[in-house]
Amino acid sequence: MEEKEIEKELPAQQYSLLVKKIRDRFGGAILETTLFRGEITHVVEKGALVGICRFLKHEPDLQFKFLSDVLGVDCRKTLSCFEVVYHLYSIPNKYRLRIKVRVKENEEVPSVTPVWRSADFAERETFDMFGIVFDGHPNLKRIYMPTDWEGYPLRKDYPLTGYKDEYNPFGVEKV
Amino acid sequence: MEDVMSIASNSGDDIITKEVTLNMGPQHPSTHGVMHLILRMQGEKIVKAEPDIGYLHRGMEKIAENLLYSQFVPYTDRLDYLSSMTNNLSYVMAVEKLIGLEIPERAKYIRVIVSELSRISSHLLAVGAWGLDLGAVTLVLYAFREREMILDLFEMLCGARLTYNYMKIGGMRGDLPPGFKEKCRDFIQIFPKRVDEYEQLLTGNRIWLQRNKGVGVISAEDAVDLGLTGPSLRGSGVKWDIRKDTPYLVYDRFDFKVPAGGNGDCFDRYMVRIEEMRQANKIIAQALEQIPDGPVNADAPEFVSPPRKDITTNMEVLIHHFKLISHGFKAPKGEVYSSIEAPKGELGFYIVSDGSEMPFRVKIRAPSFVNLQSVDPMSRGAYFADVVAVISSLDPVFGEVDK
Numbered sequence: 001m002e003e004k005e006i007e008k009e010l011p012a013q014q015y016s017l018l019v020k021k022i023r024d025r026f027g028g029a030i031l032e033t034t035l036f037r038g039e040i041t042h043v044v045e046k047g048a049l050v051g052i053c054r055f056l057k058h059e060p061d062l063q064f065k066f067l068s069d070v071l072g073v074d075c076r077k078t079l080s081c082f083e084v085v086y087h088l089y090s091i092p093n094k095y096r097l098r099i100k101v102r103v104k105e106n107e108e109v110p111s112v113t114p115v116w117r118s119a120d121f122a123e124r125e126t127f128d129m130f131g132i133v134f135d136g137h138p139n140l141k142r143i144y145m146p147t148d149w150e151g152y153p154l155r156k157d158y159p160l161t162g163y164k165d166e167y168n169p170f171g172v173e174k175v
Numbered sequence: 176m177e178d179v180m181s182i183a184s185n186s187g188d189d190i191i192t193k194e195v196t197l198n199m200g201p202q203h204p205s206t207h208g209v210m211h212l213i214l215r216m217q218g219e220k221i222v223k224a225e226p227d228i229g230y231l232h233r234g235m236e237k238i239a240e241n242l243l244y245s246q247f248v249p250y251t252d253r254l255d256y257l258s259s260m261t262n263n264l265s266y267v268m269a270v271e272k273l274i275g276l277e278i279p280e281r282a283k284y285i286r287v288i289v290s291e292l293s294r295i296s297s298h299l300l301a302v303g304a305w306g307l308d309l310g311a312v313t314l315v316l317y318a319f320r321e322r323e324m325i326l327d328l329f330e331m332l333c334g335a336r337l338t339y340n341y342m343k344i345g346g347m348r349g350d351l352p353p354g355f356k357e358k359c360r361d362f363i364q365i366f367p368k369r370v371d372e373y374e375q376l377l378t379g380n381r382i383w384l385q386r387n388k389g390v391g392v393i394s395a396e397d398a399v400d401l402g403l404t405g406p407s408l409r410g411s412g413v414k415w416d417i418r419k420d421t422p423y424l425v426y427d428r429f430d431f432k433v434p435a436g437g438n439g440d441c442f443d444r445y446m447v448r449i450e451e452m453r454q455a456n457k458i459i460a461q462a463l464e465q466i467p468d469g470p471v472n473a474d475a476p477e478f479v480s481p482p483r484k485d486i487t488t489n490m491e492v493l494i495h496h497f498k499l500i501s502h503g504f505k506a507p508k509g510e511v512y513s514s515i516e517a518p519k520g521e522l523g524f525y526i527v528s529d530g531s532e533m534p535f536r537v538k539i540r541a542p543s544f545v546n547l548q549s550v551d552p553m554s555r556g557a558y559f560a561d562v563v564a565v566i567s568s569l570d571p572v573f574g575e576v577d578k
Binding site for chain 1: 186228232234236237238241272275338373397399400401415420421509510511512514521523525527529530535538540544545547548562577578
């Protein structure tokens, strides 16, 4: 989406704070900005993620002090990468913002646990379900699945019924 | 066992206590489900409390990716099974946002009424079970008396008492049945007096105060940083309620207050829940007063199946209904996040659509899951018995934690 289109659709204040300000400040690190149903998404460069997050949290007129969620999306078919999505909320300003980073398989993402402690469980869940490693996470291990589980269930190539073993006779045979 | 023996055998002036690891759960009456808490303790004091979850993991998000949009609604009932209505609401609202569907006024009011009733029933169980855990057994019996009345009301609406599946994309499965309004009015008339009764049992009770005041304290700043939402966040004095701050449905038309605590201890979280029940009662009273007549389903044939009457009389309508149920509808390509103030906190659904009939990715932002992170900071340095109060004050439901 073009920046001009976004400007037209958003209220002026939201546009200047959530789109223009961030884009001006970080320039090339913001790879893409989209607007869908009034929700702003910034796709950012992996290396700049923690810096952007710190800025969003501490900037006085943004104050994204609340990290709602971290999650993964398996886009390997269309974009040949995983997306890690961060949902932020600013309690005093009532803004929501979505930040995304794209990572190739076997690439690491810097952890945002030093910025928001609430990222702890959410990043562990993303690791558990997609196998995305968060660099700098204090306690990165599986959260839902048993520690010795093989494979990452929410990846698109993982079968819905799981793999066949002694406990799961209805699973798919492993190739 | 060895650890315990070594403590027991220590004698003399300088008793060296060795750190003991205690497994609390997964089968334990006061962990509210199948939570496994690994407690590292120095004597009776907690050094670290680590929740170990996943015993109820069913892979809801994977299931959602393989179903039509409308087929996932019954699954949401099984998230926070103590207030299925709000789970339904959050999911259908996310899908409606994705497809850009506006629902009729009457449906909005019905949604408000049922989700506030749900809030009351969920808080009743939260406070009741909390009392049970701390030895005030009477309260849970009192709370269940009123919860029963709410479940009766829900049974009138949809025939179910636990997993309602009452909302559908674009509206409701049925209108309010005759007699519902009167029965609901009877309930809201009685209920404030019943809340006074609970307060009489607990609020001034010395044991209750000693077990809860100053226990599990968390500052407002930490609470936000840890991602706490709902009554647990407001107990620390942060007045963030999605119903008030970014109103959805018709919440902006009602007069209600958002209660908040000051100390951020278990007692504040208890008081917030008690007051929220009173406020929810007020909202229901206003909604019953204002509710307009009209349809309960959006007039959008591509998303909402036609009324039953037409299906049985018109062949084309029957074919359309069949196609909609078996093939579903295509959602536009894009991604939405929609969240509501569920009884436990912010319940959000993030849906990514690739333009097909099935969601490409559904992420459930479950409040209990995120809230559980604060068990550790809340119980560090406290006594073992306080952990029980801390868990109860967070009110986790494991259908939701484990998804």
